[in-house]
Amino acid sequence: MAKVTNIVFGGLGGQGVLTASDILADAVARAGFDVKKSELHGMSQRGGSVSSDVRYGPTVLSPMVPVGEADYLVVLEATQVEPNQPVLRPDGILIPPDVIPPDGLKNKKSFNVAMLGALSAFLDIPEATWLDAIHARLAAKLHRLNDEAFALGRKSARARFNLS
Amino acid sequence: MNTERQLLNGDEAVALAALHAGVLLGTGYPGTPSTEILEAFDQLGGRAQWSPNEKVALEVGIGVAFAGGRALVTMKHVGLNVAADPLFTATYTDVDGGLVVVSADDPGMASSQNEQDNRHYARAAAAPMLEPCDSQEAYDYTLLAFEISERWKIPVILRLTTRVCHSKTLVVARADAARPAEPGFRRDVPARVMIPAYAKPAHLRLRAKLAEIAAWNEAEGPNRRVPGSPELGIVSSGIAAMHAMEAAPEASHMVVGMTYPLPIEAIRRFAAGVASLLVVEEGDPVMLEALRAAGIAAEGKPEMYRFGELTVPRVRRILAGDTTPEPVPPRGKPPELCPGCSHRDVFEVLRDMDCIVAGDIGCYTLGVLPPFSAMDTCVCMGASIGVGLGLRHTLPAEQARRVVSVIGDSTFVHSGITGLAEMVYNPPETGHVVLILDNSTTAMTGQQENPSTGRTLNHEPTGKVDFVALGRAMGIQNVVSLEIVGEGEQLPALLNDLLAKPETALVVLRQPCVLAAPKIRFYDKAALEKMNQACAAMPAE
Numbered sequence: 272m273a274k275v276t277n278i279v280f281g282g283l284g285g286q287g288v289l290t291a292s293d294i295l296a297d298a299v300a301r302a303g304f305d306v307k308k309s310e311l312h313g314m315s316q317r318g319g320s321v322s323s324d325v326r327y328g329p330t331v332l333s334p335m336v337p338v339g340e341a342d343y344l345v346v347l348e349a350t351q352v353e354p355n356q357p358v359l360r361p362d363g364i365l366i367p368p369d370v371i372p373p374d375g376l377k378n379k380k381s382f383n384v385a386m387l388g389a390l391s392a393f394l395d396i397p398e399a400t401w402l403d404a405i406h407a408r409l410a411a412k413l414h415r416l417n418d419e420a421f422a423l424g425r426k427s428a429r430a431r432f433n434l435s
Numbered sequence: 436m437n438t439e440r441q442l443l444n445g446d447e448a449v450a451l452a453a454l455h456a457g458v459l460l461g462t463g464y465p466g467t468p469s470t471e472i473l474e475a476f477d478q479l480g481g482r483a484q485w486s487p488n489e490k491v492a493l494e495v496g497i498g499v500a501f502a503g504g505r506a507l508v509t510m511k512h513v514g515l516n517v518a519a520d521p522l523f524t525a526t527y528t529d530v531d532g533g534l535v536v537v538s539a540d541d542p543g544m545a546s547s548q549n550e551q552d553n554r555h556y557a558r559a560a561a562a563p564m565l566e567p568c569d570s571q572e573a574y575d576y577t578l579l580a581f582e583i584s585e586r587w588k589i590p591v592i593l594r595l596t597t598r599v600c601h602s603k604t605l606v607v608a609r610a611d612a613a614r615p616a617e618p619g620f621r622r623d624v625p626a627r628v629m630i631p632a633y634a635k636p637a638h639l640r641l642r643a644k645l646a647e648i649a650a651w652n653e654a655e656g657p658n659r660r661v662p663g664s665p666e667l668g669i670v671s672s673g674i675a676a677m678h679a680m681e682a683a684p685e686a687s688h689m690v691v692g693m694t695y696p697l698p699i700e701a702i703r704r705f706a707a708g709v710a711s712l713l714v715v716e717e718g719d720p721v722m723l724e725a726l727r728a729a730g731i732a733a734e735g736k737p738e739m740y741r742f743g744e745l746t747v748p749r750v751r752r753i754l755a756g757d758t759t760p761e762p763v764p765p766r767g768k769p770p771e772l773c774p775g776c777s778h779r780d781v782f783e784v785l786r787d788m789d790c791i792v793a794g795d796i797g798c799y800t801l802g803v804l805p806p807f808s809a810m811d812t813c814v815c816m817g818a819s820i821g822v823g824l825g826l827r828h829t830l831p832a833e834q835a836r837r838v839v840s841v842i843g844d845s846t847f848v849h850s851g852i853t854g855l856a857e858m859v860y861n862p863p864e865t866g867h868v869v870l871i872l873d874n875s876t877t878a879m880t881g882q883q884e885n886p887s888t889g890r891t892l893n894h895e896p897t898g899k900v901d902f903v904a905l906g907r908a909m910g911i912q913n914v915v916s917l918e919i920v921g922e923g924e925q926l927p928a929l930l931n932d933l934l935a936k937p938e939t940a941l942v943v944l945r946q947p948c949v950l951a952a953p954k955i956r957f958y959d960k961a962a963l964e965k966m967n968q969a970c971a972a973m974p975a976e
């Protein structure tokens with residue numbers, strides 16, 4: 272089976288983890304891949320841990336990222352690194368919340384999109400496709416704010432991980 | 436119609452198919468992971484209603500189908516226990532319009548009180564069952580379920596599981612979905628009035644229908660074979676099929692889409708072409724036992740894999756015969772009652788008064804955890820009242836007087852009202868106290884409306900069940916209503932007083948869920964504006 276890329280998002284209820292994974296799944300679908308996204312709904316409104324798996328490639332079978340096989344782990348809340356760590360493969364990449372400079376965002380609500388920007392620095396998906404997916408998911412009045420958050424995340428990750 | 440690829444979760448895919456199938460009415464009761472089906476159906480423009488519970492939802496669905504319309508009835512796995520009574524006889528009847536019952540099972544108990552496997556219901560109630568493994572199949576099988584239901588005039592169960600409901604995968608809609616006939620009444624007493632004289636031939640007809648459906652499933656049912664090595668053949672269904680195909684890409688696979696009645700001869704032919712046969716199924720060994728009963732030699736999974744969801748790593752372990760203890764996943768942060776949640780105030784009082792609390796299911800079940808630790812029992816929806824009464828009947832008087840039943844508003848309407856009747860009819864010697872935690876919403880499952888909120892599924896104003904009037908009319912001796920904000924301080928004294936009396940009591944504690952409150956204000960305002968407009972438009976006398 273051809274290579275499937277595995278990404279896991281982790282955070283707490285109310286942080287926009289599921290919105291972020293929705294946008295990623297839409298972006299890779301727009302880029303022409305097969306994609307599956309899985310998560311458990313139900314208790315997130317009460318502040319518990321939330322995680323979401325996205326897998327994409329030519330063909331995806333199981334919707335869940337097997338433990339130890341995530342290529343990227345994107346964590347939105349520092350305390351959630353540890354419980355999610357086992358999902359990452361040994362040489363997988365952890366994108367922790369402090370990749371975003373603490374005072375860099377105009378509005379904290381766009382933090383999840385900033386983290387997507389950070390992830391985007393690693394993936395071969397055109398920037399315009401990312402922005403289409405963000406705009407499709409969020410209300411028009413939020414587009415500017417989130418475009419900026421995305422750009423900030425993308426730039427910060429490039430600097431932090433020495434990417435070109 | 437949009438026939439491009441769309442990314443949908445299984446619930447949304449069922450809703451889209453229901454729309455394309457021309458479903459006249461969707462009914463159900465909320466329950467993770469099924470809740471989003473009716474919400475999505477409503478948003479797509481379908482007509483959807485929350486019923487007080489799953490039994491009523493199914494009964495309304497049966498009525499729609501008897502009238503010749505297509506009905507979709509949705510619930511979580513335990514909901515089918517509540518709806519089992521109508522289901523087991525609905526299969527004897529002839530439905531004119533298609534009737535599809537969605538059972539959303541929750542292996543692994545992401546958000547449920549048990550992990551029952553509802554495949555047993557298909558066999559027990561003699562209802563055909565389809566099991567999709569992704570959103571495309573959820574869409575396709577919903578359409579197919581309506582076709583089967585109308586062709587054989589039989590209710591069909593569409594069994595989803597948490598990972599099918601809550602995974603998003605790509606879906607291409609069908610432009611040619613068959614539309615149903617126009618509804619209308621057709622009298623058919625022997626097919627719809629199940630007195631013994633008619634039910635006896637109806638049971639024979641049901642078995643004949645199933646035999647025909649089985650033959651159809653053998654010949655052209657939604658079952659796939661994926662060729663591979665002749666060494667190992669794997670039979671699977673639902674999401675387990677996805678895990679199996681990923682874990683054993685070299686094996687031959689047979690993915691069964693209609694799991695009741697099973698295409699047993701097709702499986703036998705598949706088995707004949709492989710050296711060994713393994714059944715990979717989540718939950719109970721339902722298919723394994725059916726294959727073995729038919730004389731097909733097959734292996735199943737070790738007992739430890741009956742528990743919880745399957746995953747690709749777990750299927751790899753099954754393939755390797757590995758029964759060593761599994762790594763325990765690290766625990767995340769558990770959910771807790773929101774800051775400012777009114778349930779907090781109540782459980783603090785119950786804890787401080789050292790009550791014995793017969794609890795129920797909803798957000799408030801979190802009252803069992805510290806810092807409250809104020810719940811002693813929780814079984815199923817509505818059980819708080821019956822269990823509380825049983826405790827009262829049995830405990831020594833000084834303990835019995837500490838027993839309180841605690842139940843949410845949605846849960847009370849779902850199955851607490853008959854408990855109140857029991858309390859009035861068979862009151863314990865020490866009396867009893869029932870607290871309704873009325874937060875004006877079904878919070879647990881994401882703030883759905885219910886018959887006591889006075890708003891319909893899509894938040895329009897409608898009739899409203901009045902708990903206080905109900906309690907009085909039922910003959911409960913003490914009926915009190917208390918606003919938690921403002922009157923909450925009175926609760927300890929009130930409870931002390933009621934617990935000391937050998938009388939029956941119903942206390943309605945009101946405060947909107949803090950997450951729902953802004954939306955409730957918005958709905959109320961919208962309703963008021965609509966009414967004002969209507970008044971302004973009225974001709975002056």
Ligand SMILES: Cc1ncc(C[n+]2csc(CCOP(=O)(O)OP(=O)(O)O)c2C)c(N)n1
Pocket residue numbers: 464465466467489511513514515517547548796797798799816842843844845846847874876877878879880948
């Ligand atoms: C038979 C059955 N149907 C549905 C559910 C899912 N469920 C559990 S509690 C609940 C309702 C909770 O609402 P409410 O009683 O108002 O309490 P709240 O969550 O608002 O505190 C639902 C829908 C279930 N457990 N069992």
Ligand code: SF4
Pocket residue numbers: 316317771772773775776777778798799874878879948949950951
């Ligand atoms: S969602 Fe509402 S009922 Fe549930 S814990 Fe939060 S405030 Fe309480």
